[in-house]
Amino acid sequence: MALINLNHTDDGYDAYDACPARSVQQETAVGAGAQILLLALLGTAIGMGTAGWLTGLAFAFASWAVLSRALHRSRLPSFGPANRVTLGRATLVGGVTALVADSFRSAPPLSLLVGLTAVALILDGVDGRVARRTGTSTPLGARFDMEVDAFLILVLSVYVALDLGPWVLLIGGMRYVFVAAARVWPWLTVPLPPSTARKTVAALQGVLLLLAGAELLPRPGNAGVVAVALGLLVWSFGRDVRWLWRRSRVPAAPVTAVRELVAQ
Secondary structure, three states: OOOOOOOOOOHHHHHHHHHHHHHHHHHHHHHHHHHHHHHHHHHHHHOOOHHHHHHHHHHHHHHHHHHHHHHHHHOOOOOOHHHHHHHHHHHHHHHHHHHHHHOOOOOOOHHHHHHHHHHHHHHHHHHHHHHHHHOOOOHHHHHHHHHHHHHHHHHHHHHHHHHHOHHHHHHHHHHHHHHHHHHHOHHHHOOOOOOHHHHHHHHHHHHHHHHHHOOOOOHHHHHHHHHHHHHHHHHHHHHHHHHHHHHHOOOOOOHHHHHHHHHO
16 A cells, blocks of 8 residues: 555665555554454443344454555555544444344344444544644545445444335435436436535434334334334435436526526
């Protein structure tokens, strides 16, 4: 993963390129190590089965591999404080993933599952603030944050679906269906305008799924909570797809026309 430019022979230049790359690589390795340590703690505490271990280790390896490749391609000079927060949140998500996988064998301690998920959701509002305050916002950091969020929602939807039925999986799978559809219809890849409503709906998905998974309400109440989450998500995705479709009808639209579309 070293970012040494082999076309240069100046030792100082090569060292300057190599040191940041080595530092970034070490931080991703530390993240993978923290993930394995968390799995070991969970395994010791609850006697986690094979499915939980294999799923947790697969998550740790896949996260490390994908993140390392993305960092190599982006050539960031440093990992950054906001990405460290997101990496810590990804570690917690890996723990939640292992617990959910193990739940097919036996129900995990609910307090442990809820605790890890709650901390991960709380930290979701921290990494963005850290990035803005430190001036370290990057497209990679935003994508990293989004992927961790999406995967946590997918895992929570799997857990809640065990009780309420497979229809809950629509919540976790909708974003991935959108990504797959974008490969068929490129107009779906156009960047969307900022939207507070979209961010609010996305944040509510994890909170409402956690509420349903915590079993604080009777089963009909949990079903109602998840139905609200799904309805909000369908509305949000429908709103964005409609905007993208209308934008695709005017590919050469002037700035004023685009602003009118955003305002609607």
